[in-house]
Amino acid sequence: MRKSLRLVLAFLASLSSMAISAQISSISGNVKNRTSGEYIAAVSITVKGSGRGTFTDGRGNFKLNANIPVPLTLVISSIGFELQEVQVSNASDFVEVKMVPASSLGQEVVIAATRAPSRILESPVTIERISNSAIRNAAAPSYYDIVGNIKGVDMVTASLNFKTPSTRGFNGSGNLRLNQIVDGMDNQAPGLNFSLGSVIGLTELDIESVELLPGASSALYGPGGMNGALLINSKNPFKYKGLSFQVKTGVMHIDNRERPTSPYYNWSLRWAKKVSEKFAFKIGGELIQAKDWIADDYRNYNRLAGKVLPGTRATDPAYNGINTYGDEGAYDIRPILNSIAQAVPFYAPYITGLPAAIPVSRTGYLEKEVVDPNTVNVKLSGGLDYKITANTDLLVSGYWGTGNTVYTGNDRYSLKDLKMGQYKIELNNPNWFIRGYTTQENAGQSFSVTSTLGYFNEAWKRTITFTNGVPTPLASDWLIQYAQSFLQNKLGGQSDIAAHNSARAFADQGRPLPGSPEFRQIFDNVRSTPISKNGGLFVDRTNLYSAEGQYNFSKLSSKIAEIIIGGNYKRYVLNSEGTIFADSTAKIGINEYGAYLQATRRFMNDRLRLILSGRFDKNENFSGKFTPRFSAVIKVAQDNFIRLSYQSAYRFGSTQQQWINLKISSNPRLLGGLKTFQDYYGFNTNPVYSVDQNLINGKPQVRNFNKFKAETVNSFEAGYKGLLIDKKLLIDVYGYYGINKDFIARTVVAQSVNGNINVFTDPDSNIIKANLVDPTKVTSYSVPTNVDGQVKTYGFGLGLDYSLSHNFNINANFTSDKLSDVPTGFQSQFNAPLYRVGASLSNSGFGFEKRMGFNVAWRWQDKVDYTGDFAAGEIPAFHTVDGQVSYKFPAQKLLLKLGGSNILNQYYRNGFGNATVGGLYYVAIGYNLF
Numbered sequence: 037m038r039k040s041l042r043l044v045l046a047f048l049a050s051l052s053s054m055a056i057s058a059q060i061s062s063i064s065g066n067v068k069n070r071t072s073g074e075y076i077a078a079v080s081i082t083v084k085g086s087g088r089g090t091f092t093d094g095r096g097n098f099k100l101n102a103n104i105p106v107p108l109t110l111v112i113s114s115i116g117f118e119l120q121e122v123q124v125s126n127a128s129d130f131v132e133v134k135m136v137p138a139s140s141l142g143q144e145v146v147i148a149a150t151r152a153p154s155r156i157l158e159s160p161v162t163i164e165r166i167s168n169s170a171i172r173n174a175a176a177p178s179y180y181d182i183v184g185n186i187k188g189v190d191m192v193t194a195s196l197n198f199k200t201p202s203t204r205g206f207n208g209s210g211n212l213r214l215n216q217i218v219d220g221m222d223n224q225a226p227g228l229n230f231s232l233g234s235v236i237g238l239t240e241l242d243i244e245s246v247e248l249l250p251g252a253s254s255a256l257y258g259p260g261g262m263n264g265a266l267l268i269n270s271k272n273p274f275k276y277k278g279l280s281f282q283v284k285t286g287v288m289h290i291d292n293r294e295r296p297t298s299p300y301y302n303w304s305l306r307w308a309k310k311v312s313e314k315f316a317f318k319i320g321g322e323l324i325q326a327k328d329w330i331a332d333d334y335r336n337y338n339r340l341a342g343k344v345l346p347g348t349r350a351t352d353p354a355y356n357g358i359n360t361y362g363d364e365g366a367y368d369i370r371p372i373l374n375s376i377a378q379a380v381p382f383y384a385p386y387i388t389g390l391p392a393a394i395p396v397s398r399t400g401y402l403e404k405e406v407v408d409p410n411t412v413n414v415k416l417s418g419g420l421d422y423k424i425t426a427n428t429d430l431l432v433s434g435y436w437g438t439g440n441t442v443y444t445g446n447d448r449y450s451l452k453d454l455k456m457g458q459y460k461i462e463l464n465n466p467n468w469f470i471r472g473y474t475t476q477e478n479a480g481q482s483f484s485v486t487s488t489l490g491y492f493n494e495a496w497k498r499t500i501t502f503t504n505g506v507p508t509p510l511a512s513d514w515l516i517q518y519a520q521s522f523l524q525n526k527l528g529g530q531s532d533i534a535a536h537n538s539a540r541a542f543a544d545q546g547r548p549l550p551g552s553p554e555f556r557q558i559f560d561n562v563r564s565t566p567i568s569k570n571g572g573l574f575v576d577r578t579n580l581y582s583a584e585g586q587y588n589f590s591k592l593s594s595k596i597a598e599i600i601i602g603g604n605y606k607r608y609v610l611n612s613e614g615t616i617f618a619d620s621t622a623k624i625g626i627n628e629y630g631a632y633l634q635a636t637r638r639f640m641n642d643r644l645r646l647i648l649s650g651r652f653d654k655n656e657n658f659s660g661k662f663t664p665r666f667s668a669v670i671k672v673a674q675d676n677f678i679r680l681s682y683q684s685a686y687r688f689g690s691t692q693q694q695w696i697n698l699k700i701s702s703n704p705r706l707l708g709g710l711k712t713f714q715d716y717y718g719f720n721t722n723p724v725y726s727v728d729q730n731l732i733n734g735k736p737q738v739r740n741f742n743k744f745k746a747e748t749v750n751s752f753e754a755g756y757k758g759l760l761i762d763k764k765l766l767i768d769v770y771g772y773y774g775i776n777k778d779f780i781a782r783t784v785v786a787q788s789v790n791g792n793i794n795v796f797t798d799p800d801s802n803i804i805k806a807n808l809v810d811p812t813k814v815t816s817y818s819v820p821t822n823v824d825g826q827v828k829t830y831g832f833g834l835g836l837d838y839s840l841s842h843n844f845n846i847n848a849n850f851t852s853d854k855l856s857d858v859p860t861g862f863q864s865q866f867n868a869p870l871y872r873v874g875a876s877l878s879n880s881g882f883g884f885e886k887r888m889g890f891n892v893a894w895r896w897q898d899k900v901d902y903t904g905d906f907a908a909g910e911i912p913a914f915h916t917v918d919g920q921v922s923y924k925f926p927a928q929k930l931l932l933k934l935g936g937s938n939i940l941n942q943y944y945r946n947g948f949g950n951a952t953v954g955g956l957y958y959v960a961i962g963y964n965l966f
Contacts (some may be wrong), residue, residue, distance in 0.1 A: 255684065779864070931962045
């Protein structure tokens with residue numbers, strides 16, 4: 037009996053074992069390119085009819101624990117290859133797959149256009165995408181530079197590591213009208229108000245794709261999306277596994293024009309590991325180091341009139357160079373000469389015959405003499421991915437960066453030891469997500485170059501001594517020495533300019549030379565002293581806290597419409613210790629929240645798709661804003677679509693435009709637009725006057741300020757995207773028309789101190805400057821306000837992408853943006869060239885075993901009448917050529933590349949007062965670049 041029982045139990049156990057073994061299907065295999073024989077990494081391997089799957093590694097290998105009985109079908113898919121299905125009847129068989137290359141034109145999947153996956157061909161709005169393979173094959177030295185070559189994009193280069201992309205005009209350094217989002221996190225520095233995608237964030241090796249929405253995008257992405265949204269997405273550690281690195285070394289300044297030839301380094305590393313079927317992680321780092329480009333425009337400039345003037349330091353005593361610092365204040369020495377005439381009546385007749393105003397400025401220093409040339413950028417990143425279920429992931433990630441660079445805002449700023457971190461936790465499911473993140477900002481030792489050099493001159497030798505706002509000049513004052521010497525030189529028979537130059541040499545005796553111990557001692561002391569205490573340092577430890585969620589109801593509501601609902605909350609905590617914001621007594625909090633809904637309905641067997649979106653946002657200092665978007669996608673033929681859209685967008689005033697309270701040297705005090713500031717500085721009791729032609733002509737106009745409102749745009753767009761000529765030619769054409777209103781712009785106003793506001797004389801010289809900076813006569817303010825009237829923008833773009841045989845590809849584009857109906861006296865800062873043209877020729881594999889590749893990209897842009905807070909003037913038209921050639925070593929998983937940007941070394945500026953950009957040439961070796 038017992039023996040029989042044991043036999044039965046053994047039989048049942050064997051049956052159970054057989055059933056379990058039949059369920060466990062551990063399948064291994066390898067995927068190659070049928071044409072070239074190369075391994076293909078990051079290929080999706082899924083079991084048909086189930087949610088189970090995996091990805092190939094760097095050598096094309098995969099292993100799948102399907103837990104599904106065989107036989108089964110594997111679905112093999114990858115962008116750029118034909119989809120394949122492979123039957124597996126025996127789990128022990130090694131599956132070898134050879135994928136057939138196919139045209140990927142228009143087949144890329146994008147998320148940004150609708151917050152749901154769709155082919156780029158079928159996008160309801162204009163969208164551009166850069167894949168990780170495009171980054172690998174690009175001629176540009178970094179992924180951020182590639183963005184500047186996208187159709188319709190303008191890139192403003194403040195320095196090597198600080199570049200700002202913009203679309204459809206209104207661009208400049210630190211553009212506030214384009215949202216930049218990294219892995220779902222707003223990448224804008226919450227206190228400094230510029231996006232830092234090229235300074236912190238993802239390393240180049242960890243970028244899976246970049247998606248750009250030109251034009252209005254607030255309906256889905258919230259405040260700030262006036263002119264677009266740039267979404268940068270990272271690689272999944274389950275999909276992109278293993279160790280990758282890239283060492284890029286090159287040279288800059290090869291002609292010694294700005295500084296001696298110097299090296300360029302860009303080293304990056306990424307390591308991702310799939311620990312189990314449920315857990316994977318990744319870490320990464322990147323280092324960029326070089327001697328930066330130099331801002332070297334030394335033309336004479338009147339910052340108040342916003343115009344370039346004739347003259348140099350040798351010919352204009354009131355010279356103010358665009359990129360020289362410490363010479364911004366022009367002071368009238370005529371009152372000093374009048375005092376001499378009263379003290380020594382013998383001189384009075386001669387002094388009376390001198391000009392009514394004699395403005396002079398301090399001697400400034402060049403940017404290359406005072407800004408650290410060593411630009412450094414260190415990025416660190418990491419992420420954990422845990423699969424709670426087959427479709428729900430818990431993601432924890434962080435990005436941190438630090439370094440030195442230069443930025444142009446209302447001034448040139450040296451961002452020294454800048455640090456910024458972003459940290460996120462997220463639950464992600466194909467149908468929903470919930471995320472929370474924080475942005476932690478620390479300006480480090482960053483300083484205003486203008487303010488530092490202005491106070492440097494005062495620390496070395498006072499311009500003129502004031503006591504309680506009243507001049508009490510001393511013999512040691514620079515201006516007193518200058519005036520006395522000038523008078524003696526004139527009495528000695530010298531000409532006006534010779535007398536001025538001799539007087540300057542006398543007053544400048546003992547002036548510290550750049551790089552000398554005395555210079556460094558004074559300079560370091562001033563730049564490390566807060567602006568609020570007559571130094572150049574700005575303290576900023578502003579933080580942002582954000583929560584966001586979204587749910588896609590499409591599976592539940594598909595019979596009615598595909599519905600997406602989401603919302604977010606943000607809290608800014610301003611903390612500059614009174615150096616930037618009006619927060620000297622306490623931190624300032626700003627709350628902001630929003631919600632959005634999108635519904636998509638398909639008609640006529642999917643030949644027509646209608647998409648309706650709406651969003652509401654509220655900032656505690658602004659009225660709430662509702663923004664709709666209506667789009668239609670019409671399928672006119674297979675892979676040919678027409679898109680039509682109406683979109684609205686807006687932006688609240690930035691944290692600085694709300695709460696800044698900053699005085700930089702002799703420039704007007706920067707105020708926030710909130711009524712709090714106008715009341716504090718007595719605009720309601722002591723009127724302020726517009727600094728304009730009326731004031732110059734002696735007819736000052738009182739300036740009143742209305743309630744500070746959000747800036748808005750209503751945009752209409754039509755476009756076509758389609759595949760022609762046997763799906764080898766991709767055409768993308770669009771046209772748009774925008775109506776902008778309530779522009780947020782700064783206006784300069786003057787407030788009388790002694791009751792006399794008519795102190796301006798000649799707008800074509802720096803005499804106007806001399807009067808405005810005299811604190812005994814006027815106080816000046818720069819205040820953000822909404823501009824009356826509507827401004828129209830319109831433009832078009834055409835892109836052609838043609839795939840030739842043998843992996844050759846030709847790309848060409850032509851775009852135009854234009855501004856009209858600008859109100860009189862309004863500086864729009866549109867800053868877009870009327871025309872741009874771009875073209876490229878590339879090959880991803882030719883020659884021996886298709887191991888060679890190349891890419892040559894050319895870009896030309898028209899001249900621009902550039903206006904900015906720092907300076908304004910014409911930027912001449914220019915063109916650039918980037919290029920690279922590469923060679924693959926498949927067995928070693930290595931890629932060798934030789935390339936350069938601006939390889940013709942034709943120096944150019946794309947922002948007035950910004951760095952002058954020359955050629956950069958490099959050689960790179962990369963390992964395991966997918």
